[in-house]
Amino acid sequence: MKREKGLLIVLSGPSGVGKGTVCGALRKHDTHIRYSVSATTRKPRKGEVEGINYFFKEKQEFERMIAENELLEYAQYVDNYYGTPRQYVEETIAAGHDVILEIEVQGALQVKKTFPEGVFIFLMPPSLKELRSRIESRGTESKDLIDSRMTVAKDEIELMDKYDYVVENDEVESAVERIKSIVTAENCRKERLIHLYKELVEE
Structure with missing residues (x-):
């Protein structure tokens, strides 16, 4: 039975916790989850590819995207901007596909206001x-x-209670299995499906 809307899954945590590694492994396991590529003004790290890891933007271009409301969320973190282009996320969810965002904590809390x-x-x-x-x-x-990243990390960990789930990235494969279980359970939530089954009864 096709859902009217997909799930928006937001994965965040302190810098260095392994969000990118876990998301990459999750995509190999579950090809049904669509991955939203973030934009950033930071310079590419070795091995990172434009349009796959990030959309790398100059500061002026990023600020134009902010001004024109092209971002679902954005945050400034250790002198760089990070943000999520809005159009892809909204269109993909509307088409019934699950989308995962791999974003910083500031950005995740912004998204929660828009997509509770x-x-x-x-x-x-x-x-x-x-x-x-x-x-x-x-x-x-x-x-x-x-040192700056560690200070920020401590503050971010204190915001854990704003989230629905906590997954420890002790070992990547284990973390991926926990996230897959969460997504499966959320797709079976009564609140997300009840209207579909009511339609069956009404037929």
């Missing part, structure tokens, strides 16, 4: 020590920037 019916998942590191180790292993940030 979304499924909000907070990805947790096993420990702050492990989180710092993951950020350091990138080899792309100075000590001062890593």
